Amino acid sequence: xxxxxxxxxLLLGAMVVALPACHGQTAKQQAATATADPTLGxxxxxxSIKPSGPQSSYYGVRTLPEGDTLSADSFTVDDMVRWAYHLxxxxxxxxxxxxPKWYSTDRYDIRAKVAAEDADKWHKLNEEARRxxxxxxxxxxxKLVCHFADIDGPVYNLTVAKGGLKMTEAKPGEVSPYHFxxxxxxxxxxxxxxxxxxxxxxxxxxxxxxxDMASFVKSDIFAYTLDRPVIDKTGVTGVYNFSLDFSxxxxxxxxxxxxxxxxxxxxxxIFTALQKQLGLKLEPGQGPISQLIVDHVERPAED
Numbered sequence: 001x002x003x004x005x006x007x008x009x010l011l012l013g014a015m016v017v018a019l020p021a022c023h024g025q026t027a028k029q030q031a032a033t034a035t036a037d038p039t040l041g042x043x044x045x046x047x048s049i050k051p052s053g054p055q056s057s058y059y060g061v062r063t064l065p066e067g068d069t070l071s072a073d074s075f076t077v078d079d080m081v082r083w084a085y086h087l088x089x090x091x092x093x094x095x096x097x098x099x100p101k102w103y104s105t106d107r108y109d110i111r112a113k114v115a116a117e118d119a120d121k122w123h124k125l126n127e128e129a130r131r132x133x134x135x136x137x138x139x140x141x142x143k144l145v146c147h148f149a150d151i152d153g154p155v156y157n158l159t160v161a162k163g164g165l166k167m168t169e170a171k172p173g174e175v176s177p178y179h180f181x182x183x184x185x186x187x188x189x190x191x192x193x194x195x196x197x198x199x200x201x202x203x204x205x206x207x208x209x210x211x212d213m214a215s216f217v218k219s220d221i222f223a224y225t226l227d228r229p230v231i232d233k234t235g236v237t238g239v240y241n242f243s244l245d246f247s248x249x250x251x252x253x254x255x256x257x258x259x260x261x262x263x264x265x266x267x268x269x270i271f272t273a274l275q276k277q278l279g280l281k282l283e284p285g286q287g288p289i290s291q292l293i294v295d296h297v298e299r300p301a302e303d
Contacts, residue, residue, distance in 0.1 A: 038129040042122055045115035047137055049300045052107040063130050068122055069113045070130055077142055077297060078104040084134040085292055086218060099294050112137055145296040155287040156226060157233040158217055158280055166279035169238040176209035176241045193239065195219055210239045225270045227252045231287050234280065246273035254284055
């Protein structure tokens with residue numbers, strides 16, 4: 001699989017908040033989120049959704065902390081839902097038996113802007129709150145109706161390998177030495193948690209900044225390479241700056257033997273890279289999986 005070029009300076013938290021169009025939380029989850037509105041009452045004032053042009057080269061979401069707009073470029077509805085609901089694993093066909101073909105093929109560019117009087121509040125929102133706001137756009141403009149179904153299914157448990165963790169916890173305020181920058185503005189340093197890729201003399205390197213394990217298991221590296229979700233069983237707390245050299249080639253099932261490269265470049269597969277470079281191990285298992293089921297979706301009206 002050829003990895004799409006994308007800029008992924010995205011906060012990778014793990015919050016689930018119920019919205020009218022997509023329900024399925026447990027009573028405990030609902031109680032935990034009912035006391036506060038993470039979006040501070042902010043809604044998008046103007047939303048533009050247009051088909052992506054044939055020459056579109058950027059793929060990703062941008063939410064500049066100092067701006068007033070959420071931008072998504074060359075996204076299918078599938079991509080939008082993945083981002084909005086922070087789904088950390090690839091969806092299989094059984095989860096979407098009734099969606100139309102265009103759901104995962106037609107690409108759109110979205111520009112969602114808050115009103116001038118809400119700009120200060122927008123600047124205070126974290127990435128998870130902005131994901132919640134995109135869910136409302138999906139419900140209003142794409143008529144998305146969905147729900148979560150809890151099942152017991154195959155997972156990979158992320159554990160600390162026998163030799164111990166090979167990462168050093170980031171000091172307070174410490175950021176990656178790879179100098180993350182705000183999307184769209186290379187002059188501005190980005191100090192929050194995120195993931196991106198860097199070209200090095202030895203080839204592309206995937207870099208993580210101020211990343212905790214709960215967020216790491218939801219990152220794109222697992223969504224692209226593995227056939228099942230990953231659950232954090234490390235017991236590791238804190239945040240880390242680290243890099244990973246691995247092959248983005250998809251893998252179905254754990255490799256029979258460790259150490260074999262999974263593509264012609266010689267980059268190790270994700271299982272080997274995690275263990276040798278970070279001191280982490282993926283172990284097959286069974287666990288609770290919360291699957292999102294799409295009940296209804298429509299093409300958006302033309303702007």
